Amino acid sequence: MLAPETTALASFRSVSYASAGDRLLSDIELTIARQGITTIMGPNGAGKSTLLRLLAGLLRPTSGTLTWHRPAGTGQIETAFVFQRPVILRRTVSANIRHAISPLKLPDAQASRRVDAALSDCSLEHLRDAPGRRLSGGEQQRLAMARALARQPDVLLLDEPTASLDPAATNAIEQIALACADKATKVVLVTHDAGQARRLSNDVIFLNAGRAVEHSPAAAFFNQPLSQPARDYLAGRITITDT
Ligand SMILES: Nc1ncnc2c1ncn2[C@@H]1O[C@H](COP(=O)(O)OP(=O)(O)OP(=O)(O)O)[C@@H](O)[C@H]1O
Ligand SMILES: [Mg+2]
Structure with a gap:
């Protein structure tokens, strides 16, 4: 396990999520640390946005449990979600x-x-x-x-927040995310941008075909990904996913 339970903010235990008979996430076992920026990477359709939606409480696990660990005496953990294409009023x-x-x-x-x-x-x-x-x-x-x-919020959930932005705009968003993490707001970021993930992440969760196949400190993940799907993804090779 990456973080001892005392510093855990949330734990997924055997979490699966299915919609209309499709299993979008299977047997997720993860501990999200209270501090820093956790990045979720993985190919299109791997289940990254679905995982963020579970964290946001927009979806509930079909089976298994997602538990938030609140320090004694504190209120409910509040999350805020930034979508890839925000709806501006x-x-x-x-x-x-x-x-x-x-x-x-x-x-x-x-x-x-x-x-x-x-x-x-x-x-x-x-x-x-x-x-x-x-x-x-x-x-x-x-x-x-x-x-x-x-x-x-206690937790800021960012789903590809810079996907269509130029480098200056991307940098602006990254600086905001880093400032949040410095102020002890937990950030969970989904990105396909490996450079961004290297710049921001403390740890990386790699999802493939609905499974969390790797969860490592960022340096370890980028230096030597453990799983073949992560190696293929970082090398830009196409993987055939089969849920
Ligand atoms: N409500 C739904 N019902 C059925 N299938 C869904 C639903 N929402 C998403 N899916 C499917 O679940 C899979 C995972 O979707 P998700 O949006 O979590 O992927 P993702 O990793 O965020 O991908 P991307 O990188 O393209 O954003 C996809 O195959 C998607 O088509
Ligand atoms: Mg997505």
């Missing part, structure tokens, strides 16, 4: 952020402070009154991050 940038925290029912002044902090953290102050839908792809992705951060 037809309102201003700041109103998009405010809408994201409206379920928290914060006093007005506190909500405003959160919006301002999120705008600042994501370098969006100059666009606060711009219509969200007019932003560029990179700016929209920063807005999606700002909406997530304003909720002050």
